[in-house]
Amino acid sequence: MALPDLSYQAQRRTVAEMAAHLHDFELDLKFSAGIWYMSPPASRFHAKYQPDLDIKRRLDLAAGLARDGLRGLEAHYPNEINDGNLELWRNFSRDTGIKIVSIVPLLFYDPPFEFGSLSSPLEEARRIAVKRTIETLQLNQELNTDFTIIWTGIDGYENPFGLDFIAMRDRFARGLAEAMDAVPGVRIAFEPKPYEPRGRQIYPTTSEGLLLGMKVESLLTNDQNRRLLAQGQILAAMNPEIGHMLMAYEDLPYAFSLVLEYGRLAHTHVNSQPLGNYDQDLNIGVVAPEQLEAALYVLKMHGYRGFFGIDINPERMPVEQAIRNSMDALRAANDRVNSLDHEKILWAAMHPDKSRGWLESYLIRRRAPHPERLAPIPELKTD
Numbered sequence: 001m002a003l004p005d006l007s008y009q010a011q012r013r014t015v016a017e018m019a020a021h022l023h024d025f026e027l028d029l030k031f032s033a034g035i036w037y038m039s040p041p042a043s044r045f046h047a048k049y050q051p052d053l054d055i056k057r058r059l060d061l062a063a064g065l066a067r068d069g070l071r072g073l074e075a076h077y078p079n080e081i082n083d084g085n086l087e088l089w090r091n092f093s094r095d096t097g098i099k100i101v102s103i104v105p106l107l108f109y110d111p112p113f114e115f116g117s118l119s120s121p122l123e124e125a126r127r128i129a130v131k132r133t134i135e136t137l138q139l140n141q142e143l144n145t146d147f148t149i150i151w152t153g154i155d156g157y158e159n160p161f162g163l164d165f166i167a168m169r170d171r172f173a174r175g176l177a178e179a180m181d182a183v184p185g186v187r188i189a190f191e192p193k194p195y196e197p198r199g200r201q202i203y204p205t206t207s208e209g210l211l212l213g214m215k216v217e218s219l220l221t222n223d224q225n226r227r228l229l230a231q232g233q234i235l236a237a238m239n240p241e242i243g244h245m246l247m248a249y250e251d252l253p254y255a256f257s258l259v260l261e262y263g264r265l266a267h268t269h270v271n272s273q274p275l276g277n278y279d280q281d282l283n284i285g286v287v288a289p290e291q292l293e294a295a296l297y298v299l300k301m302h303g304y305r306g307f308f309g310i311d312i313n314p315e316r317m318p319v320e321q322a323i324r325n326s327m328d329a330l331r332a333a334n335d336r337v338n339s340l341d342h343e344k345i346l347w348a349a350m351h352p353d354k355s356r357g358w359l360e361s362y363l364i365r366r367r368a369p370h371p372e373r374l375a376p377i378p379e380l381k382t383d
Contacts, residue, residue: 001144003187006234009116009302010263014348022342026069027334029193030070031097031327032101032267033062033148035080038319039280049315055068055085056128059092065320069327072101072307074149077136079106089143100143101307102189102239102267105129105136108153108197118175119155119168119202125328130175137183141273146307147266149239151174151191156198170200173212177219180235188216189239189266194248196279205248206255207236234264241269241311242295243279246288252295260302271309281313290363296337340366347382355380 010250013021038061039053053061063072075081081089081103093100107117107129113124117129133150140148157163180188190212194204203212213236217229225235238259243261245255259265270292272282285292308330314322344362348355358380366373 001141001185003185003233003235004146004266004306006237006263006266007232008263009260009265009304011302012172012254015350019301019343019346021299021335022346024379025300025303026338027296029069029182029327029330029334030071030307031069031323031330032074032099033065033070033323034309034311035062035073035075036112037311037313038062040315041313042123043315050319055080059088061320062098063092063096068324068378070098070323072099073188074309075100076104076106077139079109080239081139086139086185100145102145102147102149103136103140103143104149104151105133107132107150107155112300113154115230116155116168116172117153117298119152119172120350121168121171126171126175130179133179134182136367137179137186141183146188147187147237147239149191149267150188150192153193153197154199154202156195156201156283158199159192159364160200165202169366171210172289173215174219176236177216177221180216181220181225182223183298187235187237187266189237191239191241191244191269192248193241193244196247196269204377206238206240206245206250209240210262210264211256213238218244234266237264237266239267239269239309240265241271241309242292243269243271243273246273246291247277247279249275252291253298256295256298256348257302260298260304265304266304266308267306269271269309271312272311274333281311283314284310284326285333289329289333293333293337296330296333297340300337331380339354344380344382351382 035058038058040048040050061265107113112125112128120126136148190209192203192205192209193201202208216236227237240259245252272284272285272287274278274287310323310326312322312326348359360376361377365374365377368374
């Protein structure tokens with residue numbers, strides 16, 4: 001499978017070059033969605049509010065969203081995509097033009113993973129996890145996806161006393177490297193999360209996800225993987241999720257900029273989330289739209305070209321409407337970002353002593369339906 005080049009993300013620009021880039025480049029809003037939330041998930045708090053849908057009916061639902069802009073689907077192996085329904089998926093992608101973007105190993109649900117998957121101290125569980133990861137990478141390779149998402153859903157702890165955390169992290173990284181060496185040339189995209197379902201998960205934040213990627217790449221021994229790394233390719237990239245970032249009290253634009261700085265942003269999962277709290281997977285734009293806009297601006301500044309993965313849990317509305325709302329929220333935010341005066345924003349950022357309060361005042365007016373009703377904006381003297 002051909003690996004999309006991510007090195008462009010790490011390019012440094014002068015202020016003048018950045019201004020020109022912001023004028024010339026617009027984010028291509030390629031939307032993908034997860035097949036998992038197209039049928040209502042189980043909850044320990046309430047009954048399902050919508051009927052269960054099998055994979056065939058979920059794919060039919062996704063096909064109807066192609067005209068609204070859905071261009072990719074993501075799924076877990078083996079519960080959502082497997083040898084038994086692979087032809088169904090192939091036909092769906094061929095007939096609709098919707099790409100299978102990523103197949104994710106299910107490493108958090110099954111009983112053997114009670115005490116962790118790739119990081120488990122139990123050898124048998126760890127071998128099952130490595131085998132499943134290998135099979136998932138092989139399926140990604142066969143279907144020519146862009147990457148496979150990896151997250152530490154069940155790899156963590158509740159009681160930290162006496163744990164050898166370094167050994168736990170080593171087991172996870174080595175197990176992942178072993179699987180990647182068994183199926184060389186397939187990129188993984190790691191998705192950090194601070195907690196849930198475990199009380200604490202390992203590699204929980206964006207910066208720690210970057211450390212994991214570098215650690216895993218240092219452990220790879222397959223000749224093909226070593227050649228790709230020597231050519232500057234990234235094999236252990238990232239898939240930050242907005243909800244998880246906000247659960248960890250991260251600042252979205254800053255966290256995204258870290259991943260972009262090292263050219264490791266393969267994909268992103270987009271939704272809404274209050275700071276902290278449990279993982280709500282709210283529709284895009286429902287909470288903190290200003291953080292979404294700031295994140296999009298950083299992605300625009302560094303030329304992000306990947307998919308925007310909609311990862312939501314629409315319990316109380318039809319999933320089709322929730323996906324349409326989320327796509328529209330991203331489109332609207334992107335339009336606002338593109339309409340800004342990039343030169344003045346960059347100048348204000350570089351001259352904070354001469355632009356006190358200007359940027360805040362400017363953004364208030366750009367978001368206001370009737371800016372003429374507001375106080376005059378402070379003068380910005382850029383000469």
